[in-house]
Amino acid sequence: xxxxxxxxxxxxxxxxxxxxxxxxxxxxxxxxxxxxxxxxxxxxxxxxxxxxxxxxxxxxxxxxxxxxxxxxxxxxxxxxxxxxxxxxxxxxxxxxxxxxxxxxxxxxxxxxxxxxxxxxxxxxxxxxxxxxxxxxxxxxxxxxxxxxxxxxxxxxxxxxxxxxxxxxxxxxxxxxxxxxxxxxxxxxxxxxxxxxxxxxxxxxxxxxxxxxxxxxxxxxxxxxxxxxxxxxxxxxxxxxxxxxxxxxxxxxxxxxxxxxxxxxxxxxxxxxxxxxxxxxxxxxxxxxxxxxxxxxxxxxxxxxxxxxxxxxxxxxxxxxxxxxxxxxxxxxxxxxxxxxxxxxxxxxxxxxxxxxxxxxxxxxxxxxxxx
Ligand code: OSB
Ligand code: MG
Numbered sequence: 001x002x003x004x005x006x007x008x009x010x011x012x013x014x015x016x017x018x019x020x021x022x023x024x025x026x027x028x029x030x031x032x033x034x035x036x037x038x039x040x041x042x043x044x045x046x047x048x049x050x051x052x053x054x055x056x057x058x059x060x061x062x063x064x065x066x067x068x069x070x071x072x073x074x075x076x077x078x079x080x081x082x083x084x085x086x087x088x089x090x091x092x093x094x095x096x097x098x099x100x101x102x103x104x105x106x107x108x109x110x111x112x113x114x115x116x117x118x119x120x121x122x123x124x125x126x127x128x129x130x131x132x133x134x135x136x137x138x139x140x141x142x143x144x145x146x147x148x149x150x151x152x153x154x155x156x157x158x159x160x161x162x163x164x165x166x167x168x169x170x171x172x173x174x175x176x177x178x179x180x181x182x183x184x185x186x187x188x189x190x191x192x193x194x195x196x197x198x199x200x201x202x203x204x205x206x207x208x209x210x211x212x213x214x215x216x217x218x219x220x221x222x223x224x225x226x227x228x229x230x231x232x233x234x235x236x237x238x239x240x241x242x243x244x245x246x247x248x249x250x251x252x253x254x255x256x257x258x259x260x261x262x263x264x265x266x267x268x269x270x271x272x273x274x275x276x277x278x279x280x281x282x283x284x285x286x287x288x289x290x291x292x293x294x295x296x297x298x299x300x301x302x303x304x305x306x307x308x309x310x311x312x313x314x315x316x317x318x319x320x321x322x323x324x325x326x327x328x329x330x331x332x333x334x335x336x337x338x339x340x341x342x343x344x345x346x347x348x349x350x351x352x353x354x355x356x357x358x359x360x361x362x363x364x365x366x367x368x369x370x371x
Pocket of ligand 2: 191193216217241242292
């Protein structure tokens, strides 16, 4: 079997979030990204989504570097090679160093097209078995603790399976103590987005009294050594996000004891193929994983849902419903969360239709490449 990709389109979109989202590294009000589209000879279309932001805050990639790398390096590779299975894309892209979000944006569309050609759901193509997935929600840093408490109340009522709270120095232990006081039973976790150092070890250890599921990425984005020291000094499990870019990173972090949990983001690790490899390795090592989010629109959200059907995704992820982010999403139907659960679509590929009107409404420009 060959995929016979004839055309690739890069749709550059810009959408406004319902609600500004603040982290220790900055505030998001808008999201710019690419919807990648791959069209085969029979007119079947696969879709992917890039997740880099406009500024290199979370990682070094940006919307513009994604465009550069896809246009000048990755699409030429797809032009010059026949693809029989989506797993081959990871190896074809391997000579290009890093730029994992650019790679994943294209690889995701190949996976969707492949599943549609085989007439199976993307979840099935990936080997996932779950029919429904449990989800949590990630809440940004709020102007006041009362604002945060109100939001938590709202999403607990909606049924989300756990609440993640962004923290940073000066907005951490006291805030979480108040939250724990008001919500004694709620599953809570904190995400620091790399805003602490080992000098904060005594302060971070105070979190051990709050019965958190985990603390995500407390230390530097490129560290696994100090995280191992911190994990040895804390009972709260550490979950790594920014530090894990590959299966090799995951292996080293687990061997060192730098974390007990891994957040898998498809974009950060360079695609679905590498996500599955990390998942399988974690399963073998007894490390729980969950699927992280990058404030995705519908296509990226659909990919996250499909990946989360794999068995070692034992903890609720950050893939909330479309309405948490957007007035109008770009897929039909939108992603709906009921009682903290998303029913996995069974239609071929990502299982949602791209809403052509919405796509057009949010598109700034489109580039086409004949393959
Ligand atoms: O660290 O997981 C993160 C959003 C932007 C950048 C980094 C992160 C996040 C989130 C939100 O936590 C996840 C989501 O709701 O998509
Ligand atoms: Mg994170």
